Amino acid sequence: MLILNIAILLISLFLIIKFSDVFVDASVSIAESFKVPKMVIALTIAAFCTCAPELAISFNSISSGNSDMTLANVIGSSIINILLIIGISAMIKPIELKERTIKKELPLLVLITTAFFFLISDSFFKTSLPNSLSRSDGIILIIWFITFCLYIYSITKKNRELFPKKPKFTKKQAIIRSIISVIGIIITSDFIVDSAVYIAESLNISQKIIAMTIIVIGTSLPELTITVLSAKKGEFDMAIGNIVGTNIFNICVVLGLPITIFGTVSSSAFNLVDLVVVLLAALLLFIFGRTNKELTRREGFIMVIVVIVYYIYIFIN
Secondary structure: OHHHHHHHHHHHHHHHHHHHHHHHHHHHHHHHHOOOOHHHHHHHHHHHHHOHHHHHHHHHHHHOOOHHHHHHHHHHHHHHHHHHHHHHHHHHOOEEOOHHHHHHHHHHHHHHHHHHHHHHOHHHHOOOOOEEEOHHHHHHHHHHHHHHHHHHHHHHHHOOOOOOOOOOOOHHHHHHHHHHHHHHHHHHHHHHHHHHHHHHHHOOOOHHHHHHHHHHHHHOHHHHHHHHHHHHOOOHHHHHHHHHHHHHHHHHHHHHHHHHHHOOEEEOOOOHHHHHHHHHHHHHHHHHHHOOOEEOHHHHHHHHHHHHHHHHHHHHO
């Protein structure tokens, strides 16, 4: 069974890269065909659909009373998405940022991440308290998500970009390819997580390490492949928009929605250091993005170093 799961893991990794490549091209074609800004496609369709594995895990873990898995899912994904995925993408090819992204999308991400930090950081105000999120906190996160949706609507109304080149696919072809690739991404990511967890458990690795490594990195593979491939193709709006939208969706919906439905979650496994790194990731993206309107290879390298140091901290504590 161990060898079979290793084979499933490798095949699934290959397939998710192929599905993500198709998804990037299809999403760009949709944007070009309907004269919708690529950033809107990235912030919505790309981001929300690639969050499907995280959302499923969040609902399952909260309903079964596994708060650690729920929080690891969002905290870990928020850190990995920016520091590792954007970091690697910038190291492969410097990412150019538009003025609107610097002035609107990134500050919005920082605001929502800051709100999440203060809502969950009970130990920051009183060290004896476990970090928790109540149903009212979940409602606040949902309100932030509604604010984000209103911003997306304003982009659609005011910024209808024109595309001089002909789309790679027709509208029908692009939509069909997009739907098929999203289904493929979700299914293969499930196979990746399931087979990786089996391998880890067979090797007697702790559940906490599984949650913050295999589960988080496994469910972040769609974001990784889409962002890296978008950056390599020069589709920088897709690269940045996918991560910004994903992190906002993770915090506000993947965490906020099930908490609003099921009630309070709390955990002593995640301390102030974990939460500070989540906030630091959003701040670094914002600060680096403002520098010459570009994320350089050096800045990408710094991001990757930060996430490596953080994970060393996890393993030794």
